[in-house]
Amino acid sequence: MAVMNFLASYDAIPEDDVPQRVALLRETMATGRAALFAELRAHRPVFSTPVGVFVTRHPDVLEVLSAPTTFTVGVFGPALEDVLGAPFILARDGADVHWRERGYGQLVLAAEDAPRVRKLTARIADQVLDEAIARGTDTFDLVQDYARLAVARVAAAYLGFDGIEEETLHSCTRRMQWAFAINPGRDPEIHAAGVTAGRELHDRVAELITRRRAADPADGPDDVLGRMLRTRLPAEYGFDDERVNANLVGYLTGYQQNATQCTATALKELVVRPEVLVEAERAAGEGDPARFDAFVWEALRFHPFVPVTPRLCVRDHVLAAGTPRQTLIPAKSVVLACFASAMFDEEVLDAPAEFRPGRPPAHNLVLGYGAHDCVGRYAAQVIVPELVRRVLLRPGVRPLPGGERDLDYAGTPFPQHYRVRSGRAAVTTT
Incomplete structure (x- = not known):
């Protein structure tokens, strides 16, 4: 079945045959999401299904x-x-946790950290690339041998997870994110694995906090955990070391897997466009890394790490009021806000199918939007592009010819393997 005939095929299934409608929808989302969203934007931009209301404009x-x-x-x-x-x-809306602790997060994940975090990322990325190349093999795994390790080491140095093994940081967050973000059927085994991983990470961080407290936080490093331990909030906020723990682990959970996969998917989106790759390589070697960053965020527009984000509608709401697509969303509906569709809306973006670095910020929703956009966006905006940039500064380190699209998810929701050639020695560029 051609994806662009999805609605006809879907409507041909009896309305009471929910399993078949859901199966068709999930298959099409997995194998032809971009074309499906294009069809929905054109013909049914607010699309009610048994799994939720797809919002695509x-x-x-x-x-x-x-x-x-x-x-x-x-x-x-x-x-x-x-x-x-x-x-x-x-996990919360409102003043009790969300807005108060979001403000706290913006304080400790400070915007002014960006320049030093970029330098930190560049140094760590080069070290990890050197290690991968030094193994002496013709190829290495960009995900396992580079991205996950570099991302975890940045977490250790910037967030403050010093002394906790890279594999622990990566494997725990993988199970945790899988459990809460990519488990729509609420598989109990996946959920239990995530809870176990969360407890393991909590306990390791509790030990870390105890060590840091004993050593006097005032003399500790200027990392995010150090700032948290030195911050004094009014007692009525109840911000004890358990809250420090939960927030630090939460920051990592929103960072480790996402930064790892973005490194691989952004590189993939660049290398499958040879003419764009040439321009990106040129920008990577220039003195202004911000020009290169635009290539990475445009690449991720084509492959966002969160293509769809769910919300629960708690009261009746008229969506797109006054437009031809005006729709009443009933209370208790699950609403699926489709980032991957919105970023290709032909009525908003000029030539959305074209690769154009430097689009207006509102046209790129990779880091989210609104109250729950990425609280660590200032660091993320430099970490992810710099991880990709350090790869492109190594002329020989590229995906295998013919394997540019070969991201291997290995039965998980996250890219696990992406083979690249080892290339030659690192190119030193500041």
Whole structure:
């Protein structure tokens, strides 16, 4: 079946045959998502299904994400708090946890950190690339031998997870994120594995906090954990070391897997466009890394790490009021805000199918939008591009010819393997 005939095929299935409709929808999402979204934007931009209401137009996605008291994170919030064992900003709406602790997060994940985090990332990335190349093999795995390790080492140095093994940081967050963010059927084994991983990471961080307290935080490093331990908030906020623990682990859970996969997927999107790759390589070697960053964020527009984000509509809401697509969203509906569709909305973006670095910021929703956009966006905006940039500064380190699209997920929701040639020695570029 051609994807562009999806609606005809879907409508031909009897309305009461929910399993068959859901199976068709999931298969099409897995094998032809871009074409499916194009069809929905053109013919059914607000599409009600048994798994939720798909919202595909850019203004409508922004409307959903701009109204957190109507469209809440109640779809995944409870699962996330099970995994973390505590409240967290991404799992809550309102002043009690979300807005208060979001403000706290912006304080400790400071915007002014970006320049030094970029330098830190460059240094660590070069070290990990050197290690991968020094093994002496013709190829190495960009995900396992580079991205996951570099991302974890940046977490250790910037967030403050010093002394906790890279594999622990990576494997725990993989199980945790799988449990709360990519487990729509609420598979109990996946959920239990995430809860176990969350407890393991909590306990390791509790030991770390104890060590840091004993050593006097005032003399400790200027990392995120150090700032948290030195911060004094009013007692009524109840911000004890358990809250420090939950927030630090929460930051890591939103970072480790996403930064790892973005490194691989952004590189993939560049190398499958040879003419774009040449321009990106040129920008990578220039003195202004911000020009290169635009290539990475445009690449991720084509392969966002969160293509769809769910919300729970808690009261009746008229979406896109006054437009031909005006739709009443009933209370208790699950609403699926489709980032991957909104970023290709022909009525908002000029030539969305073209690769154009430097599009207006509102046209790129990779780091989210609204109350629950990425709280660590200032660091993320330099870490992810710099990880890709350090690869492109190694002329021989590229995916195998013919294997440019060969991301291997190995039965998981996250890219696990991406083979690249070893190339030659590192090119030193500041």
